[in-house]
Amino acid sequence: MKDPNAPAEGIFSHVPIVVTLVLAVLVGWAVCWVVRYVRADAMTRQSIRQAIRVRWGWKRLAPMLKLSATDKTPTALASLANTNGKPIRPRVLIPALRVKHDAYGVIARAQCLPGVGLQQFQKAGPHLADAWRCTRVAITQDSPGQVLIRGVRLDPLKFPTEHHPTGEPPEETARWDLGLDEYAQAVSVNLTQVPGVTVAGLPGFGKTSLINRLLSDWAPSPAVQFACADGKVSAAYEGDYADWVQRMFAFVGDDLEEANKLFRHLVELRRARSASVRHVLGVKSMWDIGPSESWPLVVLIVDEAHTYFRDHKGSDQQTKKLAALAAENARLVEDLVKKGRSVGLLVILTTQKSTGDAIPTFIRDVCPVGLSFAQKTAEAAVAALGDEIREWPDANPINLQDPTYVGVASMNHQSQPGFTRIRTPYVPDAEAARIAEETADLTADPYALLEAVLGPRMADVDLTKIDA
Structure with missing residues (x-):
């Protein structure tokens, strides 16, 4: 006769194995x-400990900051289990929170609840910063029904960083990676369809380094x-771009007559492209298909404009x-900025103080992207960033004059x-020189490239009738 306890004994005989496996997993996770x-x-370790505190304290903190919801409707299971007829206690719902860390602080994603959404989280932002021991907290919509909470324990603006270029072509030709914002989030600007960029700031605060990153x-x-x-210079070998000259199809120093020849050459290129863009590319704007080796994006850098x-x-x-x-x-640079966008010309102008005497307002005011490093006066800050900067005192570049903020814009x-x-x-000079040398063979005059594409038809381009 079969022992009725045999199945139970069989089940219990596997318990040590299951327990051993569970313990092995836990030990492996702990070791990892x-x-x-x-x-x-050291910075990341502090952030790891901070993330642990955030996770463990969330269920207690959320109701204190009114980031919880009360559900008075009993669940089906609770209704079935209620046999004594007493009222069922409402449930307190806490938004689910997933927390990650990095060297500067924590990144948390929280699920919204009825009555607890973006607005409520943003209102609680200063209290979250205090509870989580953060310098500042930013709360944004991550996706429908979810908010992103970025808390930084350390101010990323105060820590100098370096960029080490890979030497690989960028995935997006016209995307300019600038650096990290005050929440240590990567910032980039899309220069597609952008005709001009202005960069202002006191000497030695990072303008040339910014351009070096782009190059x-x-x-x-x-x-x-x-x-x-x-x-700033009279000859190429004297300046900040000495290593980059080999990757430039044209370079001039402070000679106004030589600069005039360069600007005139680029205006002729702009007019020739405007006359032939439909014939060569089959579209009205180069950006409809993007730049190519035969029709490249032309970047003119005017330093100390x-x-x-x-x-x-x-x-x-x-x-x-x-x-x-x-x-x-x-007049020539105005032509490039106002008429060169659709045919792939981008002008980047840098100066210390971008007032109307440094960059004429008819050029400056049509450049949609503007950056400013440290400035000494409110007038210079307004000239660089527009009158709206007065309403954002924390971001005003007159507050960036401390040497700690060299490289902050x-x-x-x-x-x-x-x-x-x-x-x-900052891009180390040796690495910039290496990239310039490795890519020197890619340099070509865009006008010569257009001539090669059009061939004998180049003579048919009537520049006197073109005014795009």
Whole structure:
């Protein structure tokens, strides 16, 4: 006769194995966690401990900040279990919270509840910052029904960073990666369909380094060609772009006449492209299909732009000549900014103080993207970023004069209201020189490329009738 207890004995005989497996999994997880913690740097370890505190304290903290909902409707199971007829106690619902860490703090995603949404989380933001021991907290909509809470324990703007270019072509040709914002989130700006960018700021606060990042990231693409007018130097080997000249199809120093020739050459390119864009590309705007090796995005960098546009005062012949050249330079660059967007020309102008005497307002005011490093006066901040910067005192570049903020810029970002402060990284000179040397063979004059595409038909392009 079969023992009725045999099945139970069979089941219980597997218990030690199950327990052993569970313990093995727990030990493996614990070892993995300890290894990650030990291998992390000191800043990340603090963030790991901070994330643990956030998780463990959330169920208690949420109701205190009114980030919970009360459900008075009993569940079906609770109704069936209620045999004594007493009222069923309402349930307190706590938003589910998933927490990750990085070197600067924590990133939490919370599920919304009825009556507990983005607005309620944003209202509780300052209290979350205090409870989580954060310098600041930002709360945004992550997806429908979910909010993203970014808390930074350390101010990312105060920590200098470095960028090490890979030498690989960028995934998106016209996307400019700028650095990290005040919440340590990566910031980039899309320069598709953008005709001009202005960059202002005191000397030595990061303007050239910002441009260096763009050159390092974009140079490996044959679909981008560069030209530069550097008003700080007289010869290419003297300046910040000495290593980059080999990756530029044209470079001029502070000679106004040479700059005038470069600007005139680019205007001729703009007019030739405007005349032939439909024939060559089959579209009205180059951006409908994007830049290519035969029709590249042309980036003109005008560093210390005031050198080329300054109004020269005087009655002697030489001063009159300089004044005429400056006026002509302004007219030519205005043509590039106002008419070059659809055919793939981008002008980046840098200066210390982007007031109307440095960059004429008819050029500056049609550049949709503007950045400013430290400024000394409110007038200079308004000239660089517009009058709205007065309403955002925390982001005003006059607050960036401390040496701690070298490399930090303010900008009006495309994807969010107001102004954002950004920590731009430093690119080591040796790495920039390496990228320039490795990509030098990609350099080509865009006008010559257009001539190669059109062939004999280039002579049929009547530039006198083109005014796109």
